[in-house]
Amino acid sequence: MKNVALVGYxxxxxxxxxxxxxxDDMDLIGVCDVINDWRIQNAVRKEYDIYAATTDAEKQMKASGxxxxxxxxxxxDKVDLVVDCTPKNIAAKNVEVYKKQGIKFIVQGGEKHETTGHSFSAENNYKSAVNLDATRVVSCNTTSILRTLTALKRADLLDYxxxxxxxxxxxxxxxxxxxxxxxxVPEKDIPSHQGPDAQSVDPDLDVITxxxxxxxxxxxxxxxxxxxKKEASKEEVLNAFKTSTRIKLIHYDQGLxxxxxxxxxFMDMGRSWGDMYEVALWEDMLKVVGDxxxxxxxVDNQAIVIPETIDAIRALTGIETDAHKSIEKTNESLGIG
Incomplete structure (x- = not known):
């Protein structure tokens, strides 16, 4: 069992x-934040231990009961690793605290690759994160790009x-x-940042967004x-996508x-918040013309990186060195597949 802290609720x-x-192989020791409103009150309701990020925040929290x-x-002082989910650029400042403490840490995709020197996507580069001190779980869009293109790459189909x-x-x-x-509002620059971000995980990808x-x-x-790389059938492409347990093939002609x-x-399926951890890819819309x-x-921007973060915890702490075993365990716990 590894003890984990969550900073930023x-x-x-x-x-x-x-x-x-x-x-079943990690414990959430506590949640740390500066807020004292309904959001952290829900963490209290779930019986999570609450910690204050600043002295002022502690006073306000106590004043709110x-x-x-x-x-x-x-x-x-109580944990093996911290997952930092604070707003963009705040984590980069917190990192100095974690480094001084000598504690492993994970940041989210809003931070720059250079913050950790390693960016993570479970189906692509899990092995390279095993026992590292830090990693960055890439953003929601980048995660989807890596899942789909990695599946095509595994099947030796991807050129660019x-x-x-x-x-x-x-x-x-x-x-x-x-x-x-x-x-x-179009982003001014082409490529947009997601393509280069995907290359921070897999430099071999020829991708422009x-x-x-x-x-x-x-x-x-x-x-x-x-x-x-070659002319392929639709069936070959779909079989490639099916090698990812985190791509869900959906059908336009079934009302989706x-x-x-x-x-x-996904709400009807009973997922909390209607969360979709998978990439929802239209099977009947997919088209292959020659090569x-x-x-x-x-892409569910609020949910897709959650399983990746759990896998990153296992990789950094070394409690599971096999990517497939970690992914399978995470998927089962979250009802994926």
């Missing part, structure tokens, strides 16, 4: 906490890939703060044009015609 953090809590177990330092990303404007719970309405921010909050959607209908399906492949899929 937000959209990703609360999901990581719940995922750690259902594993929250039982505080101690400081960030108190929490770090070009993708267009339709990016949700903001997280659903923050739609009242920074969303966009009645417009679309472009991205557009659109006025919705449920998910991202990707369209891909892939040059195959949009991101909201897909979300509704060219065209496909589209949906």
């Amino acid at each position: 937000g959209v990703i953090g609360k999901r990581v906490a719940d995922a750690i809590n259902v594993q 929250i039982s505080v177990k101690g400081s960030l330092q108190d929490l770090l 890939a070009r993708g267009t990303l339709l990016r949700r404007a903001t997280d659903p719970w923050e739609s009242h703060l920074g969303g966009i309405m009645n417009t679309m 472009s991205a557009v921010k659109v006025p919705e909050t449920l998910s991202h959607m990707h369209y891909w044009n892939v040059k195959l 015609v949009s991101n909201n209908t897909i979300k509704e399906m 060219e492949l065209f496909y589209a899929y949906v």
